[in-house]
Amino acid sequence: MTTLRKALPPAITLILLIAGWQLYCTVSGVDTWLLPSPKDIWDAAVEQRSVLTTHTLATAELTLYGFAAGVAAGLLIAVVLHLVPFLRAAVYPLLVISQNVPTIAIAPLLVVWLGFGLAPKLVVIILVCFFPVAVATLDGLGRSDPRIADYLLMSGASRGQLFAKLQWPNALPTMFSGLKIAATYSVFGAIISEWLGSDKGIGHYMIVQKSAFRADRLFVAIVIVIILALLVFGLVLLVERLVVRRER
Amino acid sequence: MFVVSADALSVTGLNHSFQDLEVLKNLDISVGRGEFASIVGPSGSGKSTLFHLIGGVHTPSSGTIEINGEPARRGRIGYMPQQPALMPWRTIEKNVVLAREIAGKSDLALARDWLEKVGLGDFKRSYPHQLSGGMQQRVAFLRALISDQELLCLDEPFSALDAMTRAEMHRWLLDIWEANRRAVLFVTHNIEEALLLSDTVYVFSHRPATVLEKVTVPFDRPRRGTVVDDPEFVKLRRRLTDLLTGNPR
Numbered sequence: 001m002t003t004l005r006k007a008l009p010p011a012i013t014l015i016l017l018i019a020g021w022q023l024y025c026t027v028s029g030v031d032t033w034l035l036p037s038p039k040d041i042w043d044a045a046v047e048q049r050s051v052l053t054t055h056t057l058a059t060a061e062l063t064l065y066g067f068a069a070g071v072a073a074g075l076l077i078a079v080v081l082h083l084v085p086f087l088r089a090a091v092y093p094l095l096v097i098s099q100n101v102p103t104i105a106i107a108p109l110l111v112v113w114l115g116f117g118l119a120p121k122l123v124v125i126i127l128v129c130f131f132p133v134a135v136a137t138l139d140g141l142g143r144s145d146p147r148i149a150d151y152l153l154m155s156g157a158s159r160g161q162l163f164a165k166l167q168w169p170n171a172l173p174t175m176f177s178g179l180k181i182a183a184t185y186s187v188f189g190a191i192i193s194e195w196l197g198s199d200k201g202i203g204h205y206m207i208v209q210k211s212a213f214r215a216d217r218l219f220v221a222i223v224i225v226i227i228l229a230l231l232v233f234g235l236v237l238l239v240e241r242l243v244v245r246r247e248r
Numbered sequence: 249m250f251v252v253s254a255d256a257l258s259v260t261g262l263n264h265s266f267q268d269l270e271v272l273k274n275l276d277i278s279v280g281r282g283e284f285a286s287i288v289g290p291s292g293s294g295k296s297t298l299f300h301l302i303g304g305v306h307t308p309s310s311g312t313i314e315i316n317g318e319p320a321r322r323g324r325i326g327y328m329p330q331q332p333a334l335m336p337w338r339t340i341e342k343n344v345v346l347a348r349e350i351a352g353k354s355d356l357a358l359a360r361d362w363l364e365k366v367g368l369g370d371f372k373r374s375y376p377h378q379l380s381g382g383m384q385q386r387v388a389f390l391r392a393l394i395s396d397q398e399l400l401c402l403d404e405p406f407s408a409l410d411a412m413t414r415a416e417m418h419r420w421l422l423d424i425w426e427a428n429r430r431a432v433l434f435v436t437h438n439i440e441e442a443l444l445l446s447d448t449v450y451v452f453s454h455r456p457a458t459v460l461e462k463v464t465v466p467f468d469r470p471r472r473g474t475v476v477d478d479p480e481f482v483k484l485r486r487r488l489t490d491l492l493t494g495n496p497r
Contacts, residue, residue, distance in 0.1 A: 145333070147329060147331045147333040148333045148334075148335060150329065150333070151327060151329050151333040152350065153303070153305050153322070154299070154300070154303040154305060154322075154325065154327040154329070154401075155303075155323065155325075155326075155327050155346075155347050155350050155395065156304070156322040156323020156324070156350055156351065157323075157350045161350055165335075165346070165349070165350075166335070169335070169337050170337075172337075244337070
């Protein structure tokens with residue numbers, strides 16, 4: 001009931017927006033290649049559905065691989081930097097700076113270095129995904145309750161136990177915040193990597209349709225990207241529900 | 249020379265300083281098996297430092313600390329801190345078992361038994377935030393009690409509770425402890441609390457902490473709350489208050 005009540009206002013807003021968009025297109029008679037109406041987009045989606053299914057599955061697969069690899073990299077970095085304070089001091093600032101390098105700028109370099117296969121695409125997704133996971137997890141690991149830490153030390157806990165019983169469980173909620181950000185980034189990373197050079201996937205489809213001035217199909221692709229991102233996000237949310245049993 | 253059977257805790261000639269700050273000076277404390285000893289002293293008199301030394305988290309500047317006749321090291325005490333320090337993501341039963349878990353002797357059934365025995369059975373699957381402050385402290389005490397250590401160190405465990413809850417906790421603690429005697433070292437700055445609970449009270453001076461006096465509390469066990477109205481109790485309380493405020497008559 002409360003979920004429904006919460007979902008209602010944005011749903012109404014969305015419906016109004018689409019209705020206004022449709023009305024504008026119908027009344028003004030703007031060209032479809034310039035601004036397709038929601039109806040045009042829907043028709044394009046229906047017409048292209050079998051092609052789109054293939055591309056969507058390709059992108060979904062790439063996204064999941066990349067997301068998994070990015071999360072693994074982020075967690076590994078967080079744990080290592082947490083356990084080795086010297087490395088943290090040496091690496092963390094550089095990590096932050098590295099995030100100012102636009103991924104799209106180094107993407108072509110990755111192709112030069114790694115070719116056109118799966119590798120450069122995965123690296124692009126890893127690059128956009130690892131950072132939120134690493135930062136959020138590192139933050140969570142470092143913020144455990146000092147009173148509980150004191151209790152554990154007094155009770156004879158080893159450093160490993162301190163990590164396993166206090167720091168790691170304590171980091172889970174913040175880690176999941178990072179995972180949620182990474183989830184939405186992962187689809188975006190997959191699309192960029194497909195722009196680099198690919199013969200399948202929604203990113204590839206977008207490039208082809210852009211050249212053909214098929215704005216209606218581009219919009220379909222955008223909607224698919226949004227849905228994919230929401231699905232990955234939902235997946236993270238589901239895992240979080242199962243793993244984090246902390247009630248506050 | 250003769251051999252004494254080892255006390256649960258034996259502190260001899262203990263000194264400790266942080267850089268130039270002398271915190272503990274020439275302390276001698278012993279707690280026999282099954283004895284309830286308290287330390288009262290002004291805040292900042294190094295009582296928590298003493299606990300960290302007993303717990304083996306720090307090494308003393310000089311002097312010896314022995315637990316059951318062996319040099320103090322980590323993992324040899326059951327500890328109850330000032331704040332309950334329960335893990336918010338663990339259920340009550342999983343919190344109670346934590347100290348045993350650290351020692352590699354996890355026993356959830358034992359934890360459940362004890363929760364049942366002390367009237368917290370209904371809460372075993374609850375989370376700490378669902379319990380009141382007093383209840384959380386009971387859980388923290390139980391965690392120390394079932395830790396399977398001979399010596400329990402309780403660091404001002406009731407100082408954050410209101411007077412009524414505190415009185416209830418005294419009753420509760422006495423009931424459990426009198427039925428399950430363990431050596432207890434109890435730190436407090438509340439004189440009445442120390443006298444009510446203990447067999448022996450050590451009065452600490454201000455920094456650097458030394459033992460001003462070791463008082464043997466003469467009242468029988470099981471003790472009742474009404475002991476505080478006993479003229480002897482009132483006299484003792486008066487004397488300790490004077491000692492602590494540096495106002496001897």
